[in-house]
Amino acid sequence: MDAAQALRELTEVSSQIEAACILDSTGAEVGSTLEDAAARKRFADAARELIAEALGVPHEPGDAPLAQLEAATLEGSAFVVIEGDLAVAAVTRPEPTVGLVFYDLKSCLRAAGTPGNGDGRPRPKARRKEASESAA
Amino acid sequence: MRALRKLFGFLTLVGIAFAGIVIYRRRFVARRERIDLYFEDGSLLSFEQGSDGAGRLLPLAHQVITAARS
Numbered sequence: 131m132d133a134a135q136a137l138r139e140l141t142e143v144s145s146q147i148e149a150a151c152i153l154d155s156t157g158a159e160v161g162s163t164l165e166d167a168a169a170r171k172r173f174a175d176a177a178r179e180l181i182a183e184a185l186g187v188p189h190e191p192g193d194a195p196l197a198q199l200e201a202a203t204l205e206g207s208a209f210v211v212i213e214g215d216l217a218v219a220a221v222t223r224p225e226p227t228v229g230l231v232f233y234d235l236k237s238c239l240r241a242a243g244t245p246g247n248g249d250g251r252p253r254p255k256a257r258r259k260e261a262s263e264s265a266a
Numbered sequence: 267m268r269a270l271r272k273l274f275g276f277l278t279l280v281g282i283a284f285a286g287i288v289i290y291r292r293r294f295v296a297r298r299e300r301i302d303l304y305f306e307d308g309s310l311l312s313f314e315q316g317s318d319g320a321g322r323l324l325p326l327a328h329q330v331i332t333a334a335r336s
Contacts, residue, residue, distance in 0.1 A: 221330060
């Protein structure tokens with residue numbers, strides 16, 4: 131499933147999420163729920179800055195990498211989930227159901243990064259037939 | 267009877283004022299801005315409004331929200 135399809139499913143599943151975008155490890159936007167090109171760029175740039183600043187926050191015990199964040203403001207909440215080479219940033223109304231939003235964002239990222247029918251489950255790789263099997 | 271009515275009116279006013287205070291506190295005082303960072307080892311860093319971390323991260327979060335709604 132590609133990022134655009136994963137994001138479409140995300141907004142269908144979660145009524146709390148107003149907008150979301152997916153960035154790759156270089157910070158490039160690979161998908162967004164916004165349609166206007168300028169708005170997409172502003173959203174992706176802002177998300178990239180937030181992620182970069184959050185990744186720079188010193189964290190002592192074990193120095194485990196950042197996995198996710200929630201910024202709760204009076205006007206709404208901003209969420210980021212980082213998994214593998216992808217990160218998804220999303221915006222919700224104020225006081226969302228935090229656990230549910232994180233769950234939906236993780237499912238979206240898994241679906242976006244997984245070839246298959248979009249259920250987020252990794253598909254088994256096709257097995258190459260051994261030479262002896264094919265010869266038999 | 268008149269005194270009872272006055273007392274009832276006074277108690278109603280007090281009740282309304284109390285409810286107003288509770289609603290005001292819930293909407294504007296209790297809801298402070300904050301940012302929570304969750305790490306892969308399960309640890310959590312929470313920055314409340316006014317702290318150093320929040321001072322750097324919250325303006326960026328505001329930018330994200332504004333950009334998403336533009």
